[in-house]
Amino acid sequence: MPGPEDDLALLTEAAREAGQIALRYWKQDPETWEKADDAGPVTEADLAVNDALARKLQAARPDYGWLSEESEADPSRLDADHCFIIDPIDGTRAFIAGQEGFSHSLAIAQGDDIIAAVVYLPARDILYTASKDGPALRNGDPIAPCDADIDGASVLTYRAASEPGYWRGGTTPPFRREFRPSLAWRLCLAAEGRFDAALSLRAAWEWDIAAGSLIAERAGALATDRRGGRMRFNSPKAMVDGLIVAGPRLHRQILDALAPAGQG
Missing domain, CATH: 3.30.540.10 (Fructose-1,6-Bisphosphatase, subunit A, domain 1)
Known part of the structure; x- marks a missing residue:
């Protein structure tokens, strides 16, 4: 084998x-x-x-x-x-x-x-x-991730993730939103510290994130679903409930700042 x-x-x-x-x-x-x-x-x-x-x-x-x-x-x-x-x-x-x-x-x-x-x-x-x-x-x-604070962090995500309804108290943290077209690449960019985090608040297909999630984890980042749970792959639906990929401190700050899943 x-x-x-x-x-x-x-x-x-x-x-x-x-x-x-x-x-x-x-x-x-x-x-x-x-x-x-x-x-x-x-x-x-x-x-x-x-x-x-x-x-x-x-x-x-x-x-x-x-x-x-x-x-x-x-x-x-x-x-x-x-x-x-x-x-x-x-x-x-x-x-x-x-x-x-x-x-x-x-x-x-x-x-x-x-x-x-x-x-x-x-x-x-x-x-x-x-x-x-x-x-x-x-x-x-x-490669290794950064571990910035959420204030001023560069976060690779889509525009809608900046909407206040996704965040506790209806206040979007003052991070800087960036974007790259390949989701797999976004996870790798966070893993190597060129950006501080990658974030998705909507379900992600496994084929987009499976490789990048392991690369991020082995680099020293946390790679979880949007609730902070472990990503599980080869599932019947082939989807993961969003993602947060960042250094441990920033990951915790993002998770704490998000409104409970289902809101927004």
Whole structure:
């Protein structure tokens, strides 16, 4: 049975190959269409990357389950001891616009825990990696989060999270809101201290956050759902109830400042 480091090596190789495929379509006006139920855009590049990853990863680990944004749901994954959790291109809108802020997010769950994770930005050649017992690395160098106070903190989140109704007493803390198109990348940016926190107050798909959550944790950040609970992966709904990713002190300050979940 391969261990987490073996799985990490496999994910790393696969992510770099995915990047080569994605860059063939990037800035080349790829075919694009909207998913059903207002689920956002998808391109021929998303599907090409997904197919290549499925072939490589499932051939290498045929007993592992498979959960990907661009694959039909397969309930048999719930019975597997290990499961791939994949977003072939996270930040598809940025990809379509010819921007650099898209990534490949690849993770492996054992039970409901992530044990190996890679987030790769091919247009920038930035590779984040972590295994459950190893360090979090950016292009081979260790990373660590900041642990700022909430006042003036740089928080990667969407505009609506700044609305007063989400915060105790109807008062939004004086943090500085920032944004990057790939959610997986946002978690990694918080993990490496380039920003102080990543925050989402709405449910997040597992494929967007599985890899980034382990990278953040191994860097020394706390990565929880919006209530401060442990994230659990390879779940039937494949969703997590929001997220807070930050150094321990800032994480506590954000959690204390939020209105009880369900408000806002």
